[in-house]
Structure formats: structure tokens, C-alpha cells
Amino acid sequence: MSYLGITALNLKWALKGPATRGYPLAPRRVIADSRGALAFAKANCIYCSVCRKKCPTGAIGVNRNQKKWAIDRLRCISCGYCVEVCPKDCLSLTTYMSPPTVTKDREVF
Template sequence: MTFFQMTKTVIKSLFSRPSTLMYPARPAKKTNLTRGHVSINPAGCITCRSCQRKCPTGAICVEVKEKTWQIDNMRCVVCSACVDVCPTKCLTMETQYRAPLTARGGKEMYTVAGPKKKEPVAENKE
């Protein structure tokens, strides 16, 4: 019985198109729900570490004293948990995939500016 099932599968495969794409020669289809990679707007980051605490794989590292934000792309599973929890919405989920890496060490580090302090308004004395 298994021989006939295997023969059916082989014949079906011979006369149908492949189910996979030849990526990156033909790019994949992207929709609004496609999760490509996490990106940050460093000017909006307040180094609250919410993204670091929420990341299930520990791919994000925030250093408050050095004011740096770092993500290890090889550990990131693109779950969007960090984007959902960010209070300033400086993290976004891009729909474009990253370029393929040939070696381990896909870490990206950003220096964050932190929140802008409100300067006191000088009174106009006349």
C-alpha cells in the first residue's frame, strides 16, 4: 500500500510547480503582517529596558550608563514582543528581510540620545 502512495506523490511532484521560491533570486511576497526585522529610532529611546525584559530570547541588551541599545539578530526570533511593549514606540517591525549573514556576529549597536529635556522659558523683562 505504501508503494502506491509514494508513486502517487512522485507523479504529482513531476507535473507540478515547486512549492518554494528561489529566494533571494525571486523575493518573497510581503504583506502588512510580514515580520522582517526589528528597527529602532534611537532619538526616541529612553533606555527603560522594557524591550530587554520582554525579549524571550535575550537578544536585546540596553546599557543605561553608556546609553546604548544592542540587538543580536542571530538570537532574535522576530516575535514583536519588544515592539508591543515599548512605551515611546521607537521600535518598529519592518516588513523587509535583512541581508543574509555569512558569519555569526549579526549584532547591531545604537547610541541612544534619550529624552529631550525641556529647557526653561526665559521671561521677557521690559
């Protein structure tokens, strides 16, 4: 590419601004039917552990005795397997992403 071409390209991108977004300060545009964070409806859950067994990344934890359901948001890849297999329709994929985190704590319900 010629010197002139490179200069024109630099000017174009300098005026247009960055192609990336300053997430989370600049919210992401929500795209219909996209797969985002997993939502859990505790009221319907029977703690059968089917979702935990089917999850390919080991993101879900279930404790039947304590009636606790937990998810490691950093492991979840939003594949939707757990949503498909839950017999009580407790799980659903939203179109928003989980807030950024710096810890590996599980979210417990």
C-alpha cells in the same frame, strides 16, 4: 500509486518548477501585517532596558551609560513583546526580513 500516476506527478512538478524560492536572489513576496525584522528609532530611545528585560530570547542588549542599543538578529523571533512594552514607541515590526547573515554579530545602534 501506479507507475502511470507517479510518472504524471513527476511530469507535473518538472514542468511547474520548484515550490521553493531562491532567496535572497528571488525576493520574498511581502504579505501585509506579517511580522518581519524589528526596526529601532534611536532618536526616541531613553535606554530604559524594558525591551531587553521583556525579550524572551535575549536578543536585545542595552548599555545606558554608552547610549547603545543592540540586537542579535539571529535570536529575534519577531514576537513583538518589546514593541508592546517600549514606553517611547521606538520599536516596530516591519514586513520585510533581515538580510541573510553568516556571523553572530549584534547590530549596534
